[in-house]
Amino acid sequence: MKVICALLEQHGRVLVTQRSENMREPLLWEFPGGKLEAGESEQECLVRELREELTLSVEPVLRLSPVVHHSPDRTIELIPYICMYHGGAIQLIEHRAYQWAKQDELPNYAWCPADLPIVQEYLALKRG
Numbered sequence: 645m646k647v648i649c650a651l652l653e654q655h656g657r658v659l660v661t662q663r664s665e666n667m668r669e670p671l672l673w674e675f676p677g678g679k680l681e682a683g684e685s686e687q688e689c690l691v692r693e694l695r696e697e698l699t700l701s702v703e704p705v706l707r708l709s710p711v712v713h714h715s716p717d718r719t720i721e722l723i724p725y726i727c728m729y730h731g732g733a734i735q736l737i738e739h740r741a742y743q744w745a746k747q748d749e750l751p752n753y754a755w756c757p758a759d760l761p762i763v764q765e766y767l768a769l770k771r772g
């Protein structure tokens with residue numbers, strides 16, 4: 645299963661979202677996004693998911709390295725894109741909370757395990 649997620653940048657910060665109590669991986673933090681559906685591109689998936697989950701308009705600009713993560717019941721391939729903000733105000737449709745995180749704060753969140761390599765790659769890229 646492929647999951648596409650957004651590292652949405654604005655004013656030097658990155659949007660991070662907390663999963664709800666009733667979701668899989670409850671209360672852990674993630675980059676917003678969701679499952680790739682049949683017939684759509686990765687970029688189309690991201691644009692759709694951020695509109696559906698947060699009522700935001702975004703533009704994917706740079707694909708980072710996919711992460712393959714195995715858990716007992718399934719394997720996901722998590723594919724990150726750095727995205728630019730294109731409009732809208734955040735409404736939490738599915739998530740419990742959101743924060744605009746500074747880069748230095750990113751290591752401090754309780755992340756979904758699959759996201760940890762993405763946080764590291766992003767920080768390495770930005771500190772480059």
Ligand SMILES: Nc1nc2c([nH]c(=O)n2[C@H]2C[C@H](O)[C@@H](COP(=O)(O)OP(=O)(O)OP(=O)(O)O)O2)c(=O)[nH]1
Binds near residue numbers: 647676677679759
């Ligand atoms: N959107 C997103 N999902 C992530 C991340 N890291 C991570 O392990 N995931 C997992 C959690 C979800 O099981 C799955 C994304 O699916 P989803 O958000 O569209 O759907 P869902 O909660 O209904 O998932 P599910 O219970 O049907 O598996 O990928 C991340 O950074 N962003």
